[in-house]
Amino acid sequence: PGELLALFEAGITDLMLTAPVASAAKIDALARAASAGARLMVVADRVDLIAAYGDAARRHDTRIDLVVDLDVGLLRSGVTEPEQAVALARAAADxxxxxxxxxxxxxxxxxxxxxxxxxxxxxDEVARRLVPMLDALAVASLAPAIISGGGTGSHVLDAERRLFTEVQPGSYVFMDEAYNSVDIAGGGELVFGPALRIAVTVIGHSSAGFAITDGGSKSFAWDGPAPRVLLPGPSGDRLVGTIEWCGDEFGRILPAAGCATLPIGTVVECTVPHCDPTINMHDVLHVMSGDRLVAQWAVEGRGRAD
Ligand SMILES: Cc1ncc(COP(=O)(O)O)c(C=O)c1O
Incomplete structure (x- = not known):
């Protein structure tokens, strides 16, 4: 909810909250945003949450669009049975x-x-779980106008299958090492290149002779494969190694074959293991065109995972 409200405060009004909530204060803040002009869509996976959204919408004299959350194999939120889906849809519709x-x-x-x-x-297994719920909704005259799902990794398959009316890809904007090995379109080609880099500086050399940088847990979310280290130069970027985590504020460069230890003061640019939580660690994105800084974007949603 905090990130959604940050988007609303930044002027984006068409908003969907993809997770259930369990706090009266958050539900109230969301309903207040709806009454202030947000076209708000929220998911719910239980009747009491639907009732709480309805009460909050009534209090603020507004209307909230309700999306029923279906569990198609993630085991995180959502209902699995067609009759549950129908009961929730009916509660919202009524x-x-x-x-x-x-x-x-x-x-x-x-x-x-x-x-x-x-x-x-x-x-295909997602579809196998989803179709009976869609069929039951249709039989109950509650055929959903929006069927939302999928992400960066599945969007090509989702488009082929045509079950969803919209997909929810996020990582494609920046990409990361976690997605780097995913053959997104099936032909082995790069569909989305990595657009997000963290610049770190070599601040010293360890006794074992490795270059140590000033970027560790506070600069990268490490839940993905190691960042690649690129040394920008006039003839393009040169891959000079990977980074190994070495502390909250430290990384260790493991040099690529044939690459010498980088001198102190060298600024290198690194891909990221996982883009979403990495961005949440930084106040500003520096938007580059080649080596030219064209804009600085504040990360308004940073720290708003409340
Ligand atoms: C509900 C939901 N939709 C969409 C996404 C975006 O997925 P991706 O970044 O893999 O495209 C996420 C990612 O965490 C998610 O939780």
Whole structure:
């Protein structure tokens, strides 16, 4: 909710909250945003949450679009049975301050399956779980207008299958090492290149002779493969190694074959293991065109995971 409200405060009004909440204060803040002009869509996976959104919408004299959350294999949130989906959709449709807008069927585990055919098989399993719930909703005259799911890893398969009315990709904007090995389109080609880099500086050399940088846990989210280290130069970027975590404020450069230890003061640019939480660590994105700084973007949602 905090990140959604940050987007609203920054002027974005068409907003979808993809996670359930359990706090009256947060539900109230969301309803207040709706009454202040947000076209708000929220997911719910239980009747009491639908009632709480309805009450909050009534208090603020506004209307909230309700999306029923379906669990299609992620085991995180959402209902699994067709009759549960129908009961929730009906609860939303029957509430005068809510509108039943559709369903969410997000399966995050499919996204990072490297092999295209294995990812297709996992995505087929999503459809196998989803279709009976969609059929039951249609029979109950509650056919969802929005069927939302998928992500960067599955979007090509989702487009092929045509079950969703919209996909929810996020990482494609920046990409990261966690996605680097994923064959997104099935032909082995690079679909989205890495656009996000963290600049770190060599601040010293360890006794074992490795270059040590000033970027550790506070600069990168490390839940992914190691960052690659690129040395920008007039004839392009040169891959000079990878970074190994070495502390909260430190990284150790493991040099690529044939690369010498970088001198103190060298600024290198690194890809990131996982882009979403890495961005959450930084106040500003420096937008570069080649080596020219064209803009600085504040990360308004930073620290707003409340
Ligand atoms: C509900 C939901 N939708 C979409 C996404 C975006 O997925 P990706 O960054 O893999 O495209 C996420 C990622 O965490 C998510 O939790």
């Amino acid at each position: 509430h005068s301050y809510l509108r039943f807008a559709g369903v969410q069927a997000y399966q995050g585990r499919v996204q990072h399956i490297d092999d295209f055919d294995q990812r297709r098989a996992a995505n």
